[in-house]
Amino acid sequence: MKITKLGEFEELVLLTVAALRGDAYGVEIKRELEERLKDTLSVGSIQSALKRMEEKGFLTSQFGEATQVRGGKRKRIYTTTPYAHKVLNEIRDVRAGLWKSVPRFIQNLKTR
Amino acid sequence: MKQRNNIQPPRWPVYILRLFVNAAWLEEIEGDLLEVFNNNLSRYPAGKAKWLYIIETLGLVRPALMRELSIPNYRKQIPMFKNYLKIAFRNIVRHKAYSAINIAGLAIGMASSIIIMLWVYHERSYDTFHKNAGHLYRLTCSAGDFKAAVSPAGMVEGLQAAMPEIEAVTRISKQSATLLEAGNNKFEEKNVFFADSNFLQFFSFPLVQGNKQTALNSPGRAVITANTALKYFGTTDAVGKILRVNNRENFSVTGVLANLPSNSHLQFDMLFSMASISHTDADLRDKVWDKFNYYSYIQFKPVLTPQHTSQLLSRIQQLYVSHHTGNKIDFQLQPVIAIHLQPGLQIDLPGKGNSQYVNLFFVVALLVITVACINFMNLSTARASARAKEVGMRKVAGARRAQLVLQFLGESLIVSFVSLFTALAIVWLLMPLFNNLAEKHIEVDVSNPQLWFSLGAIAIITGIVSGSYPAFLLSAFNPIKVLKGKNIPGNNHSFFRNSLVVVQFSVAIILLAGTAVVYQQLNYLRTKNLGFDKSNLLYFTMTGDLWGKQAALKDELAKNPLTSQYAVVSDLPTAIISGTINVQWEGRDPNSQVVIPSMDVDENFSAIFKTEMLAGRSFSKAFKTDSFNYVINEKAMKLMGFNANNAVGKNLSFGGDKGIIIGVVKDFNFKSLQYSIEPLVLRFNRWGGNVVVRTQPGSTEACIKTLEKITKELNPAYPFNYSFLDKDLENHYKSEQQMGKIFNLFTVLAIFISCLGLYGLSAYMAEQRTREIGVRKVLGASLFGIVYLLSKNFTRLILVAILIAVPVAWIGINSWLSNFAYRAEISWPIFAIASFTALVIAWCTMSYESVKAGIANPAKSLRSQ
Numbered sequence: 001m002k003i004t005k006l007g008e009f010e011e012l013v014l015l016t017v018a019a020l021r022g023d024a025y026g027v028e029i030k031r032e033l034e035e036r037l038k039d040t041l042s043v044g045s046i047q048s049a050l051k052r053m054e055e056k057g058f059l060t061s062q063f064g065e066a067t068q069v070r071g072g073k074r075k076r077i078y079t080t081t082p083y084a085h086k087v088l089n090e091i092r093d094v095r096a097g098l099w100k101s102v103p104r105f106i107q108n109l110k111t112r
Numbered sequence: 113m114k115q116r117n118n119i120q121p122p123r124w125p126v127y128i129l130r131l132f133v134n135a136a137w138l139e140e141i142e143g144d145l146l147e148v149f150n151n152n153l154s155r156y157p158a159g160k161a162k163w164l165y166i167i168e169t170l171g172l173v174r175p176a177l178m179r180e181l182s183i184p185n186y187r188k189q190i191p192m193f194k195n196y197l198k199i200a201f202r203n204i205v206r207h208k209a210y211s212a213i214n215i216a217g218l219a220i221g222m223a224s225s226i227i228i229m230l231w232v233y234h235e236r237s238y239d240t241f242h243k244n245a246g247h248l249y250r251l252t253c254s255a256g257d258f259k260a261a262v263s264p265a266g267m268v269e270g271l272q273a274a275m276p277e278i279e280a281v282t283r284i285s286k287q288s289a290t291l292l293e294a295g296n297n298k299f300e301e302k303n304v305f306f307a308d309s310n311f312l313q314f315f316s317f318p319l320v321q322g323n324k325q326t327a328l329n330s331p332g333r334a335v336i337t338a339n340t341a342l343k344y345f346g347t348t349d350a351v352g353k354i355l356r357v358n359n360r361e362n363f364s365v366t367g368v369l370a371n372l373p374s375n376s377h378l379q380f381d382m383l384f385s386m387a388s389i390s391h392t393d394a395d396l397r398d399k400v401w402d403k404f405n406y407y408s409y410i411q412f413k414p415v416l417t418p419q420h421t422s423q424l425l426s427r428i429q430q431l432y433v434s435h436h437t438g439n440k441i442d443f444q445l446q447p448v449i450a451i452h453l454q455p456g457l458q459i460d461l462p463g464k465g466n467s468q469y470v471n472l473f474f475v476v477a478l479l480v481i482t483v484a485c486i487n488f489m490n491l492s493t494a495r496a497s498a499r500a501k502e503v504g505m506r507k508v509a510g511a512r513r514a515q516l517v518l519q520f521l522g523e524s525l526i527v528s529f530v531s532l533f534t535a536l537a538i539v540w541l542l543m544p545l546f547n548n549l550a551e552k553h554i555e556v557d558v559s560n561p562q563l564w565f566s567l568g569a570i571a572i573i574t575g576i577v578s579g580s581y582p583a584f585l586l587s588a589f590n591p592i593k594v595l596k597g598k599n600i601p602g603n604n605h606s607f608f609r610n611s612l613v614v615v616q617f618s619v620a621i622i623l624l625a626g627t628a629v630v631y632q633q634l635n636y637l638r639t640k641n642l643g644f645d646k647s648n649l650l651y652f653t654m655t656g657d658l659w660g661k662q663a664a665l666k667d668e669l670a671k672n673p674l675t676s677q678y679a680v681v682s683d684l685p686t687a688i689i690s691g692t693i694n695v696q697w698e699g700r701d702p703n704s705q706v707v708i709p710s711m712d713v714d715e716n717f718s719a720i721f722k723t724e725m726l727a728g729r730s731f732s733k734a735f736k737t738d739s740f741n742y743v744i745n746e747k748a749m750k751l752m753g754f755n756a757n758n759a760v761g762k763n764l765s766f767g768g769d770k771g772i773i774i775g776v777v778k779d780f781n782f783k784s785l786q787y788s789i790e791p792l793v794l795r796f797n798r799w800g801g802n803v804v805v806r807t808q809p810g811s812t813e814a815c816i817k818t819l820e821k822i823t824k825e826l827n828p829a830y831p832f833n834y835s836f837l838d839k840d841l842e843n844h845y846k847s848e849q850q851m852g853k854i855f856n857l858f859t860v861l862a863i864f865i866s867c868l869g870l871y872g873l874s875a876y877m878a879e880q881r882t883r884e885i886g887v888r889k890v891l892g893a894s895l896f897g898i899v900y901l902l903s904k905n906f907t908r909l910i911l912v913a914i915l916i917a918v919p920v921a922w923i924g925i926n927s928w929l930s931n932f933a934y935r936a937e938i939s940w941p942i943f944a945i946a947s948f949t950a951l952v953i954a955w956c957t958m959s960y961e962s963v964k965a966g967i968a969n970p971a972k973s974l975r976s977q
Contacts, residue, residue: 026141027147027148027151042167042171043144043145043168043171044168044172047137047141047144048174048176051137051177052176063140066143067147069147069150070146071146073139073142074140075140076140
């Protein structure tokens, strides 16, 4: 079966959503990724990725609570779907397989 | 993390966002943006945070987030329209007084604008009904500053032979006063002209009876208008009937014209064929090029452009020079459609309009309707609080801003159309009155779709323009604040409202000042010293047998003490139309060309007219040589380079006749006061013309009776017609008088509308401050104090209006007065009075409501919720 390809950024966002476990909404996702990537991201890029993936069926969403800091507007909480899990794992397997075939000296297995 | 409260990002990027991004995601995205902004505030300075916010927001406009573009489905909105209509009518009915004020103001404004527009359109449409109107021109001439509408009789024929661009030419004579008789109807007609045989084909005056080609092609033929036919024959079936002319000839009617439209510069009751006089009139017989007594018209082939016109003019000029008349005359081609409104020419047909006035009234019409719209806007916004709860409820029920704007715009459109219908009724009622005032006959073509289209456009534009501001204001109410009953932010918009009031009253003051000036100037013109005594001068023109019985006439006049004060003059000093450039005097510069008018007067002239002699003497029977002598006026004397001491005795050749100057008369006005005094030559009158009698005040009636008796005896075939010189002089300023009356009318209207507005506003203000006034009264304020308090605000506005209006009025007045060679003194009391009047009127308007508020029982006003 063809393995669905996922863009690099989209994969990162999906993983972040999963990692945030129920707390995943636009600003939070952005903040988490920025911290890990050590770079700034625009709200627009995050939002387009989220909407695109929701359309493709990787994410579902629902309204969360409104807070003062958001000017009284509700946030949208995203959650990954089983389909997304399947795809993520597939890609991870593909990647892992490739890494295994790669010469040792490239592998920089350092643990944080 | 320091949370800095109350720093908000700019609002406009979000509006752009909303235009492009799918509505379902807006809440989340906007919330995210705000959260990011607030987070940034703690890390960066406020300016940078705002900048980042803008960048982020605009960066969200991207294809992935675009909304679906769908055409809004208006079908779903129809039930809402029905609701809007219902509410609109209910509102109008519920607030009858307010609605009445609104509709009345708007209707009056619209009605006046419509009437003025009709008038302006009428004035601008003169002579456009002729076929080929765009290619018809009149040949006019000028010598130096003297511009005249006439041309030589033989010229256009010659031009047509030499210029292939000319399609056709035609001529018409000057007015010829004629006595006409048919059966028992005998009248002296003024509007009779002689016309070339192709006149009816050249111009588009349709014939009800008769044949255009042949009606005027031989001597003794006459074409009359339908009204004239009714007057003389009692029927419009007049072809073949006979008219007796001047008791000497018979003319046969060969055609009946449909009554002439009022927008034609050619107004005639009767046309005689020019062939009838082609052998008796020297100008026609000799086909002269150097005597200017006819009106000539040229139709050019349809390829004319402005450059062509100047080329053609120079060809015409050359052709004229080649006829060796020796005169230096310039010619112009005046487009026929421009005749009515172009600046006046001398020796022209009566009934000219004035383009300055047309433009002026156009502007006035716009001003009046602007004032009415301003009224509407003011009253609507002032009463916004009454609709506040409704707006709140609608917003709670889910109305979007656009829907509310639509609703209120719709309401003002409805009011606008109701006003339009009221205005049309007013126009229909007042049209006859206006026609009387303007002395025109404006016909309204109700079948013209353009008319209805423009009327509809007026209503729509008025509705939208005046309704837009209130609509946006009302739809912006915050439902929470409004439903809680807090005070509406309508008071913050008082600047706009106040400036509207200022504009209204400035317009009113300008119009007031203008009216006052017009009346002053007219009065001045009426009472100015003309250099001769114009009062109590009665005159009649010699007709029929009187010409031959002049000696007998003079005897009869001298015998009766009532009529013994008489003089005989060729033309009356109201509008001298004769003149010549063929004048020679000692030391004349041969290159100069001046037109010098002349008047033939008898020996009694200076005594009867009470003119003053500066040097020498006036004509006298004692000197036989006086038939060849001249009296000149002061201006002529200066022109010729003489002075009071040496002028008498000098030689003068006038029109080829040599003579001596025997006297110099002090300047007097012999034309309308729009012209300054020109040089004048007086000759001795031995041939008659007009008899001018100085009547004694109190015995005028008796004098008239005596004159009638005398003329009836000597000249029974002709009716006795007389006039008063001063009345004739007044008629010169008819168009100014009319303008004054119309101006007056519109001033009253503008003031009325402004007062309506002011009344509405003051009523509202008083209502708003009911509780405040109640408290003040309890604390001991007097009635005067309350009235003063309520009027203070508006009085200030009117003072500002005065400051603006006076300079503008000053400029306008000066530019109007520059039309006149003689002007009245415009002094500041006019402006003071105009301003004061406006103030007083405003106070009276406000006082009703203010006093009512001041008298109210404070217990009642303080009792509410």
